[in-house]
Amino acid sequence: MSxxxxxxxxxxxxAAVIRIAxxxxxxxxxxxxxxxxxxxxxxxEGIMVIGAFTGWLAVYQGMPLWGGVxxxxxxxxLFGLLHAxxxxxxxxxxxxxxxxxxxxxxxxxxxxxxLALPEVTSxxxxxxxxxLDLPILSDLPFLGEVFFTQTAFTxxxxxxxxxxxxxxxxxxxxLAVRAAGENPSAVEAQGLSVTGLRMGAVIFGSGLMxxxxxxxxLSAFSSFFFEMVNGRGWICVALxxxxxxxxxxxxxxxxxxxxxxxxxxxxxxxxxGADLPYQVFLMAPYVLSILALIxxxxxxxxxxxxxxxxxxxxR
Amino acid sequence: xxxxxxRAGDTVLRLDNITKRFGALVANSGVTLDLKRGEVVALLxxxxxxxxxxMNILFGxxxxxxxxxxxxxxxxxxxxxxxxxxxxxxxxxQHFTLADNLSVLDNITLGTESLWSRGKxxxxxxxxxxxxxxxxxxxxxxxARVGSxxxxxxxxIEILKALCREARILILDEPTAVLTPQETDALxxxxxxxxxxxxxxxxxxxxxxxxxxxxxxxxxxxxxKVVGQVDTHATDxxxxxxLMVGSAVALPKAETRPAGPVLMxxxxxxxxxxxxxxxxxxxxxxxxxxxxxxxAGVSGNGQAALADLISGLLRPDQxxxxxxxxxxxxxxxxxxxxxxxxRIPEDRHKTGTISDFNLTENAVLEAYSRPxxxxxxxxxxxxxxxxAKDVIAKYDVRCQGVLQRIRLLSGGNxxxxxxxxxxxxxxxxxxxxQPVRGLDVGAIAYVQSRLIAARDAGAAVxxxxxxxxxxxxxxxxxxxxxxGRLSPGFARGSKTAAELGLWMAGQGFRAGDxxx
Numbered sequence: 001m002s003x004x005x006x007x008x009x010x011x012x013x014x015a016a017v018i019r020i021a022x023x024x025x026x027x028x029x030x031x032x033x034x035x036x037x038x039x040x041x042x043x044x045e046g047i048m049v050i051g052a053f054t055g056w057l058a059v060y061q062g063m064p065l066w067g068g069v070x071x072x073x074x075x076x077x078l079f080g081l082l083h084a085x086x087x088x089x090x091x092x093x094x095x096x097x098x099x100x101x102x103x104x105x106x107x108x109x110x111x112x113x114x115l116a117l118p119e120v121t122s123x124x125x126x127x128x129x130x131x132l133d134l135p136i137l138s139d140l141p142f143l144g145e146v147f148f149t150q151t152a153f154t155x156x157x158x159x160x161x162x163x164x165x166x167x168x169x170x171x172x173x174x175l176a177v178r179a180a181g182e183n184p185s186a187v188e189a190q191g192l193s194v195t196g197l198r199m200g201a202v203i204f205g206s207g208l209m210x211x212x213x214x215x216x217x218l219s220a221f222s223s224f225f226f227e228m229v230n231g232r233g234w235i236c237v238a239l240x241x242x243x244x245x246x247x248x249x250x251x252x253x254x255x256x257x258x259x260x261x262x263x264x265x266x267x268x269x270x271x272x273g274a275d276l277p278y279q280v281f282l283m284a285p286y287v288l289s290i291l292a293l294i295x296x297x298x299x300x301x302x303x304x305x306x307x308x309x310x311x312x313x314x315r
Numbered sequence: 316x317x318x319x320x321x322r323a324g325d326t327v328l329r330l331d332n333i334t335k336r337f338g339a340l341v342a343n344s345g346v347t348l349d350l351k352r353g354e355v356v357a358l359l360x361x362x363x364x365x366x367x368x369x370m371n372i373l374f375g376x377x378x379x380x381x382x383x384x385x386x387x388x389x390x391x392x393x394x395x396x397x398x399x400x401x402x403x404x405x406x407x408x409q410h411f412t413l414a415d416n417l418s419v420l421d422n423i424t425l426g427t428e429s430l431w432s433r434g435k436x437x438x439x440x441x442x443x444x445x446x447x448x449x450x451x452x453x454x455x456x457x458x459a460r461v462g463s464x465x466x467x468x469x470x471x472i473e474i475l476k477a478l479c480r481e482a483r484i485l486i487l488d489e490p491t492a493v494l495t496p497q498e499t500d501a502l503x504x505x506x507x508x509x510x511x512x513x514x515x516x517x518x519x520x521x522x523x524x525x526x527x528x529x530x531x532x533x534x535x536x537x538x539x540k541v542v543g544q545v546d547t548h549a550t551d552x553x554x555x556x557x558l559m560v561g562s563a564v565a566l567p568k569a570e571t572r573p574a575g576p577v578l579m580x581x582x583x584x585x586x587x588x589x590x591x592x593x594x595x596x597x598x599x600x601x602x603x604x605x606x607x608x609x610x611a612g613v614s615g616n617g618q619a620a621l622a623d624l625i626s627g628l629l630r631p632d633q634x635x636x637x638x639x640x641x642x643x644x645x646x647x648x649x650x651x652x653x654x655x656x657x658r659i660p661e662d663r664h665k666t667g668t669i670s671d672f673n674l675t676e677n678a679v680l681e682a683y684s685r686p687x688x689x690x691x692x693x694x695x696x697x698x699x700x701x702x703a704k705d706v707i708a709k710y711d712v713r714c715q716g717v718l719q720r721i722r723l724l725s726g727g728n729x730x731x732x733x734x735x736x737x738x739x740x741x742x743x744x745x746x747x748x749q750p751v752r753g754l755d756v757g758a759i760a761y762v763q764s765r766l767i768a769a770r771d772a773g774a775a776v777x778x779x780x781x782x783x784x785x786x787x788x789x790x791x792x793x794x795x796x797x798x799g800r801l802s803p804g805f806a807r808g809s810k811t812a813a814e815l816g817l818w819m820a821g822q823g824f825r826a827g828d829x830x831x
Contacts, residue, residue, distance in 0.1 A: 170433075170434065171430075172427075172429065172430050172434050173430040175421055175425055176425060176426060178414075178417065178421075179417060179421070179422075179425050182414035182417060183412065183413065183414040185410075185412045186413055186422065186425065187425065187426070188376065188396060188412070189396060190396075190400070190412075190425050190426030191395075191397030191398075191399075191400040191401070191426055301416055303416075304414070304415060
């Protein structure tokens with residue numbers, strides 16, 4: 001028990017929590033926007049892979065780091081466009097399209113990686129985002145290590161959540177997007193385009209997901225390897241439900257999951273880690289997340305028109 | 316021509332030669348219609364006559380195949396609700412276009428501001444809603460969640476939505492279908508205020524007395540064509556009815572006959588509310604042989620729970636049911652069928668039939684597991700087909716054959732098949748839940764006459780309907796249901812529609828005051 005307490009009181013633990021949560025926050029916001037507009041985007045896992053790959057490749061080829069982020073976002077939006085075209089105007093099954101996009105984006109990444117770097121055996125490294133060194137703030141005890149020695153990309157990730165929340169709940173655009181996920185015919189009857197709103201939400205949301213993927217290669221690690229997204233996309237789908245489709249609660253969920261994850265890494269190095277197989281620790285965050293999901297999401301208000309295609313002019 | 320200097324009598328809206336087809340079905344054929352400033356035009360017609368399609372074209376939900384829409388002298392671009400709204404057309408849809416999880420304020424402001432603006436703030440919108448509410452007598456709480464509001468309140472929000480956008484032409488699609496008579500009167504007061512301010516109104520309905528009360532002029536549609544235009548004060552209900560149907564159709568009238576023994580007794584039954592559906596509250600009801608009991612009420616007041624109770628889908632939480640004086644064991648749909656309860660469900664598409672099954676399969680949905688339709692666990696399809704053929708012939712089901720999928724049948728023919736399925740075995744108790752909803756007059760007359768015939772043959776009939784006229788003309792005894800409570804039984808002709816309306820609105824019920 002004292003091991004756990006010691007871990008929870010250390011600044012490095014909380015710094016790791018923020019670091020692990022950041023990509024989840026970006027991708028969860030992306031998924032949340034899509035679902036608020038009424039589209040379940042299961043392309044998220046693959047779109048994160050494509051974001052991780054293209055962002056890394058752009059920087060490896062000499063682009064600045066933020067340029068890599070931009071490339072990742074554009075690539076994500078391209079796959080978002082594919083998803084949106086198939087699910088919104090064509091009204092195809094969102095499950096099938098989403099899984100298809102995930103498979104396509106993942107394999108496209110592998111293929112392009114081999115094309116771009118045919119000879120390489122160990123993944124080449126780039127120079128990733130560095131921790132900020134702010135005057136005074138970074139030198140604060142505890143808080144300095146937790147908050148003010150994070151990378152700029154981490155701040156960007158949490159900033160995006162604030163922006164998403166403001167747009168969704170404080171602007172006419174956000175109201176229209178939410179209404180498209182609640183009752184598309186209400187949107188139509190007020191002279192707005194359901195197709196435009198939903199496609200826009202899916203494309204922009206996919207851009208956020210891809211940036212979440214790029215965080216892994218450009219800030220958390222310094223190289224791209226297959227399997228690096230490793231189910232984070234699916235976690236984000238669950239986090240949206242956990243957060244009851246509210247950005248603030250979803251961020252809390254991401255932090256909770258990250259805390260479980262950071263904790264299990266550290267617990268593996270305690271005497272407990274010697275007694276239990278390490279797979280138990282790897283599994284723990286997912287088990288705890290499922291339990292939290294069960295507890296939290298019972299009263300959640302699902303967007304009423306989630307996964308319901310809208311066809312204008314149909315009887 | 317600008318809107319401001321229009322005078323009464325100027326044409327504000329013109330539909331010119333509109334034609335619309337859905338596949339082989341011609342929904343509108345060369346429809347031309349004018350609307351003048353300050354005028355109320357009623358668009359009359361039976362279900363399927365093309366009224367709603369026409370209005371959806373006007374509002375831009377559908378694109379017409381031919382013809383054009385002119386508002387204040389300007390031709391509207393086809394298929395563009397935004398343009399229709401901007402031109403001053405407001406539409407109150409029959410199925411409300413409101414987002415239940417959003418507030419009233421959100422629903423009204425949706426789409427009124429540029430999507431790329433920061434929004435003018437809620438205070439402005441709030442003030443405008445308050446002003447319009449008092450001017451037109453449309454009280455609403457702007458912060459309420461729409462999902463928590465009554466149907467009447469939701470309709471007010473829909474009207475406010477249009478008024479907030481400065482609509483000069485209001486289209487109301489069957490606005491009274493879901494209202495009590497008193498709520499209808501309040502709606503008409505609002506509409507009269509709007510007319511006094513120079514708005515023009517198109518009012519879609521098939522309730523003739525309402526049309527006579529509010530409209531200046533009637534345009535009658537039949538099979539997608541305009542078959543007549545008459546001034547309201549120069550006509551009467553009978554003439555309008557004949558225009559609508561094309562010929563005079565006499566609806567059957569039932570004469571009261573002495574009731575037989577009690578076949579089903581529901582004593583002091585209470586059930587919990589399920590989601591948004593109201594439960595029953597200490598409800599007692601007797602169904603007697605040879606009697607039609609009419610159940611009036613605004614939809615959502617417990618009719619669904621009572622229907623589920625009788626059809627075996629719901630068990631009482633308190634109280635008991637008796638059939639032929641004995642309490643049935645383990646009440647279930649199977650039990651209900653075994654006790655010869657015929658069920659005509661409210662939604663024939665969802666719960667009455669399986670759309671992609673053929674007529675034979677649908678005809679034996681209830682009895683498939685019994686001889687002659689199956690033996691030793693094997694279906695006897697020839698017997699099932701013979702039964703289906705028999706029903707099709709006796710009940711005049713127009714179809715291509717017993718192997719046709721039932722989804723391809725019209726509503727009236729589907730209902731006739733259901734009627735045959737449940738009435739052929741000679742049931743003791745008949746639960747008829749909205750049996751004529753969505754049917755044309757000919758089919759209505761047929762279904763009603765079959766119910767009367769079944770009563771005369773000794774069955775106990777419970778008729779659930781939102782149409783007071785239907786209840787009053789068919790029922791031997793009328794009960795009103797409100798919030799899961801049942802009124803006392805009223806003998807035929809002992810209460811006027813207005814008096815029943817008061818009961819429907821919940822007046823007359825006292826705590827502990829329940830039907831004997």
